[in-house]
Amino acid sequence: MKKIFTLVAVALAAISANAQDYYAAATYDADGNVVMANEFQNAVIDTQNGKSVVTINLNNVTMTAVGGTTPSVIDKDANVSEWNTIEWKTGNQGDIEFPYINGTGNPYVKLTAEEIVTDGVPTGNYRPAYEYYEPDGSKGLPVSGLYYEFNAKAEGTLVLGVWINKGNRKLFVVDKETQKALTPNVDYTLGGYENGVNKEDGSKEYNMSIPTKGTEGDDLYIWGYKGGSQAIWGWLQIPMKANQTYMVFLHSAQLGLSDVEFEAGTSGVSEITSSEINADAPIYNLAGQRVSKNAKGILIQNGKKFIRR
Template sequence: MKKLFTLVAAAFMAVGAYAQYTPTQSLHVMGFQFDAAGTTDWNHGAEMTNNNGTYTYTSEGVTLEAGTNYEFKVREGDTDGDWSLGNWGDNENLNADGTPSNVKASVPETAVYTVTITLTPTSASTPTPTFQYKKTGNAGEITHTYTVAGSPEAFFGSNWKQDDANNDMTLVDDPNSDYDGLYTLERNFTAEASTDFEFKVVQDHAWGVAYPASNATGNIPNAGTYKVVISYDPTSHAVEFHATANADGIDAVKTVTVNTDNRIFNLAGQQVTKAYKGVVVKNGKKYIQ
């Protein structure tokens, strides 16, 4: 009898180990634009295909760059802003509220890929979706658009709108400029009182790649008219905020937010390992290793 009980218990545990969560709505890949058409973001995702409880999404002809973390999640339902149902991400790294953080995917070289994301849900938040890639071709010349999205709306003209072309940054090509080689957004701003800024630099009008990981911030302490410059370094991913009082030309505020994920890049902007010899950029600073 004891042996029979043990077998029944073992069978129950085995069934439990493979128990599946049954979504009530379709599942969608949210975040980085894995589709070549560029229609997925953090509001509306790419629908996954359900094959007996295993959900997959495959996209062909996607250009991915080495040295970039492409972030995504899988969400149940595709209602704008609604994350109240199933929510699958990186279960090894949880957010403060206990939900999974974004999955960070990367590739070893800049090329054209077929991407497949797979999930067999066992609960409303587990397991972590898998990311697979297969190189299918070489990438041509890659150019990006960088846009500042954030608040206050009085400065940006929109509120955290990642595809607002009015906030696209310009690459500075002037050896005499402090911003040579950087992307900048520059405009005059009249503050009625002390004003806080919070923002990100968004790549290609989509939230999949944005810097810094936590929002950049800045502050104008007093009322007045200021020349505001937000800059972005595409090599180190450093973001800076400058506000200069127009009356006296004094740099009133400088808030610097630097990417601090300890990744290492060469001077061409390519991610390298600790074995690389030469001048490298790490956390916004240059080193010789």
């Protein structure tokens, strides 16, 4: 079954070959082990600045993934003399064939230092303190820690396979120019799976559009039917303007990345008529599983994506 994911990746890459880009950050090998893409395996670690930057140039979109870490030794002026380990690693939601990569570090806007106090007595030693992004952009954008940037040459739709291990952390998609967060389920959507949301037979339930916890404030950026208490894995679908940069990250946790797909000239996944589908061809979902002909959601058949509601 794990080989199906690779087959679907090939099928996705073949759709509208002149307009579509596809990149898998992690895949399965023949033995079912998760393997990260070469770019992340060979990522350069900047130990002086505590970060690692990986750039992926596709035909129509460029992705920059920034991983960071936390200071090991810091002084009162927030000067770092030693950083903890920076790394890229793999993860696997194996029951639905969802491999992903993950970097280290919370995506902070500003690094400061606070003195360690023991039993009310200042020790003269310091530890890191952080300021994090606010959705109105008032505190600025992340400068280190794990975040992703995407810039497209043409207008189109970006689809990201993402793993949210801590469902109670806010997920932001940000217009880098305005520094403001986009509105979930208005400017972009998230479809996929939430831990604990199952069908009657106990298998995972795929949802076309996962809701956010609430409609305003912090709750607007926390996803899930269970109010953000569970892990979520699925696909962010983000309409992009040409020559505009978007950032994607969690507030104070690490966002796993499975794959990247960009289709120029679209504003979303469009439906195709039944006449365009060979009814006898196998059908797969976006997780790479072969599904029944009655399955619903975003499906792939004959190398084409379509929606069945």
